[in-house]
Amino acid sequence: MGSRASTLLREEEIEEIKKETGFSHSQITRLYSRFTSLDKGENGTLGREDFQRIPELAINPLGDRIINAFFPEGEDQVNFRGFMRTLAHFRPIEDNEKNKDHTASEPLNSRSNKLLFAFRLYDLDRDDKISRDELLQVLRMMVGVNISDEQLGSIADRTIQEADQNGDNSISFNEFIKVLEKVDVEQKMSIRFLH
Amino acid sequence: MENSLKQRRGLQVWFSVMIGLIMIPAMFGLSLGVTSVYIQILVKILEWSTLRIQRGHRDRPTLPVPAPLPNGLIQREGGSMEHEMGELRRYRTQSISRGEFALSDSFYFYRKGLESIVDDQVTQRFSSEELVSWNLLTRTNHNFHYISLRLTVIWGLGVIIRYCVLFPLRITLAIIGLSWLVIGTSLVGFLPNRRVKNWLSELVHLMCYRICARGLSATIQYHNKNNKPQKGGICVANHTSPIDIVILANDGCYAMVGQSHSGLMGVIQRSMVRSCPHVWFERSEMRDRHAVTSRLRAHVAAKSNLPILIFPEGTCINNTSVMMFKKGSFEIGGTIYPVAIKYDPRFGDAFWNSAKYNMVSYLLRMMTSWAIVVNVWYLPPMTRQEGEDATKFANRVKSAIAHQGGLLDMAWDGSLKRDKVKEEFKEHQQKMYSSMVVGKKARTSQEPHTESTKR
Numbered sequence: 001m002g003s004r005a006s007t008l009l010r011e012e013e014i015e016e017i018k019k020e021t022g023f024s025h026s027q028i029t030r031l032y033s034r035f036t037s038l039d040k041g042e043n044g045t046l047g048r049e050d051f052q053r054i055p056e057l058a059i060n061p062l063g064d065r066i067i068n069a070f071f072p073e074g075e076d077q078v079n080f081r082g083f084m085r086t087l088a089h090f091r092p093i094e095d096n097e098k099n100k101d102h103t104a105s106e107p108l109n110s111r112s113n114k115l116l117f118a119f120r121l122y123d124l125d126r127d128d129k130i131s132r133d134e135l136l137q138v139l140r141m142m143v144g145v146n147i148s149d150e151q152l153g154s155i156a157d158r159t160i161q162e163a164d165q166n167g168d169n170s171i172s173f174n175e176f177i178k179v180l181e182k183v184d185v186e187q188k189m190s191i192r193f194l195h
Numbered sequence: 196m197e198n199s200l201k202q203r204r205g206l207q208v209w210f211s212v213m214i215g216l217i218m219i220p221a222m223f224g225l226s227l228g229v230t231s232v233y234i235q236i237l238v239k240i241l242e243w244s245t246l247r248i249q250r251g252h253r254d255r256p257t258l259p260v261p262a263p264l265p266n267g268l269i270q271r272e273g274g275s276m277e278h279e280m281g282e283l284r285r286y287r288t289q290s291i292s293r294g295e296f297a298l299s300d301s302f303y304f305y306r307k308g309l310e311s312i313v314d315d316q317v318t319q320r321f322s323s324e325e326l327v328s329w330n331l332l333t334r335t336n337h338n339f340h341y342i343s344l345r346l347t348v349i350w351g352l353g354v355i356i357r358y359c360v361l362f363p364l365r366i367t368l369a370i371i372g373l374s375w376l377v378i379g380t381s382l383v384g385f386l387p388n389r390r391v392k393n394w395l396s397e398l399v400h401l402m403c404y405r406i407c408a409r410g411l412s413a414t415i416q417y418h419n420k421n422n423k424p425q426k427g428g429i430c431v432a433n434h435t436s437p438i439d440i441v442i443l444a445n446d447g448c449y450a451m452v453g454q455s456h457s458g459l460m461g462v463i464q465r466s467m468v469r470s471c472p473h474v475w476f477e478r479s480e481m482r483d484r485h486a487v488t489s490r491l492r493a494h495v496a497a498k499s500n501l502p503i504l505i506f507p508e509g510t511c512i513n514n515t516s517v518m519m520f521k522k523g524s525f526e527i528g529g530t531i532y533p534v535a536i537k538y539d540p541r542f543g544d545a546f547w548n549s550a551k552y553n554m555v556s557y558l559l560r561m562m563t564s565w566a567i568v569v570n571v572w573y574l575p576p577m578t579r580q581e582g583e584d585a586t587k588f589a590n591r592v593k594s595a596i597a598h599q600g601g602l603l604d605m606a607w608d609g610s611l612k613r614d615k616v617k618e619e620f621k622e623h624q625q626k627m628y629s630s631m632v633v634g635k636k637a638r639t640s641q642e643p644h645t646e647s648t649k650r
Contacts, residue, residue, distance in 0.1 A: 037318070037319075054311055055318075055607060056311035056315045057311045060304055063308055063621075066305060142301065142629075143632060146625060146626050147632065155632065194267070
């Protein structure tokens with residue numbers, strides 16, 4: 001029940017999460033409610049099937065990739081800290097944070113961290129390069145059966161051609177950033193959380 | 196020894212007087228007005244407690260208790276896929292020759308996905324509605340913080356009254372009501388005469404449901420009684436709990452439709468059928484949709500039969516929205532009488548979360564709530580129009596019910612409570628996106644892809 005859940009989140013934990021992710025106190029408490037409502041097994045962690053139970057996510061063509069982003073290398077369960085850490089990438093960049101002290105570690109929701117998040121969703125094997133195969137995989141997930149192999153292949157080739165600058169036939173993170181430098185990442189990769 | 200005997204007898208007398216005072220008027224549809232006074236007192240207390248809690252929060256602003264947000268945790272960007280993709284691709288200044296694909300296209304799906312993880316429209320419908328303010332029941336207490344002594348005292352009094360006074364009363368009434376249902380209908384079943392039998396059967400059913408309603412302290416307000424379902428029609432309503440049947444049957448007689456159970460439910464079902472025709476299906480029959488439809492059609496065709504009561508959602512929803520209506524009920528033909536049922540959540544949570552509680556614990560929770568306060572609206576009858584298919588008709592009826600009851604009209608299927616969502620919704624999104632990639636040009640190499648999709 002609800003009352004049990006909120007008492008399990010201690011004040012110190014809330015403070016730590018606040019420092020790490022930048023969410024406010026009430027946002028963290030509400031997201032914890034959401035976390036526990038998804039946690040049908042009631043063991044304090046979420047598995048992949050807990051995410052797949054959300055219909056709107058299950059019909060998202062890239063749903064599986066998004067779910068993967070929550071689970072660190074090789075693990076099957078994610079706890080609340082990990083959940084919040086991933087969600088933090090989608091926090092909007094507030095104005096006061098733009099002028100923040102640059103010697104402090106970069107916040108999770110900075111422009112380049114948002115782009116890194118998106119980059120990692122393409123780059124499945126974590127070799128810091130989006131290969132033609134990896135790009136094709138994501139493309140295939142997005143278009144389903146509606147486009148032929150050939151056409152998809154040429155789309156992938158074209159995309160790599162446009163982005164690739166050092167001629168290794170794959171897209172590195174810097175090349176990725178360069179291609180998308182005019183995209184309003186702050187707005188498009190942010191979710192407006194209500195207080 | 197003598198004292199305790201006298202006490203026991205005194206208690207028994209008091210008990211039977213109470214039962215008599217409640218039961219007898221209930222059987223004839225009258226009311227002594229006790230329940231309405233009770234409800235009024237409750238409303239006053241709840242309003243006071245709401246103000247007190249709000250004051251408590253104001254005086255101590257450091258209390259980390261966020262109030263539930265009525266519109267969800269996030270503000271959704273409502274653009275369509277086309278609109279959003281267009282915005283994402285705006286930076287592409289160079290000419291797009293063959294494929295219109297941008298690395299940023301995936302951002303649309305990422306954001307949509309994350310939004311649904313944080314807050315989605317569907318999964319919340321399968322758990323109880325969160326109240327705006329605490330209604331002094333332990334079960335709705337999510338963020339209990341001690342506010343004031345008076346509040347705690349009232350809560351404590353409430354517990355005593357609900358569990359020690361109201362609960363035994365209600366259980367007794369429920370048992371009486373159900374036993375009377377079984378006995379009465381079986382007795383009526385022996386009568387041969389048609390008219391007298393029907394009249395008596397209706398009387399017995401009404402009396403029993405009224406006693407059961409008293410057993411829940413149910414206050415029901417019926418609106419637009421002129422639209423009440425007629426014989427030979429089909430009554431269709433939104434489904435929140437098994438108590439819906441008691442609520443509706445308090446004001447009219449219906450032929451119930453459902454699966455035949457064993458045990459106590461089976462006994463009740465079999466005796467009900469003796470006095471007037473209900474439609475009970477064996478489990479095996481339910482799989483055959485044609486058999487089901489033809490039996491219902493036969494029932495409706497006999498114009499003297501009572502109207503059928505059907506809940507097209509197929510499962511209990513938490514009374515904040517109306518989910519997809521299964522089209523089977525709308526293929527039978529005949530006139531549909533839509534009914535909207537809305538419970539007042541302050542007095543008790545009527546939603547049956549069958550994953551969390553079984554029937555018995557659900558009924559116990561019902562009997563230890565404050566009361567059941569419900570509004571029932573009879574909507575004007577609807578029939579299928581020329582050229583309208585069953586699905587469209589079902590949606591039309593659903594919208595009417597949702598609109599009247601102040602509920603959200605949703606297209607999602609209630610069976611998502613247990614089942615997975617159909618693949619075709621994802622395929623639909625993929626198709627939409629593909630048309631944006633292919634664009635108006637390049638119709639040349641367009642063979643359909645036959646390999647299985649890679650992940």
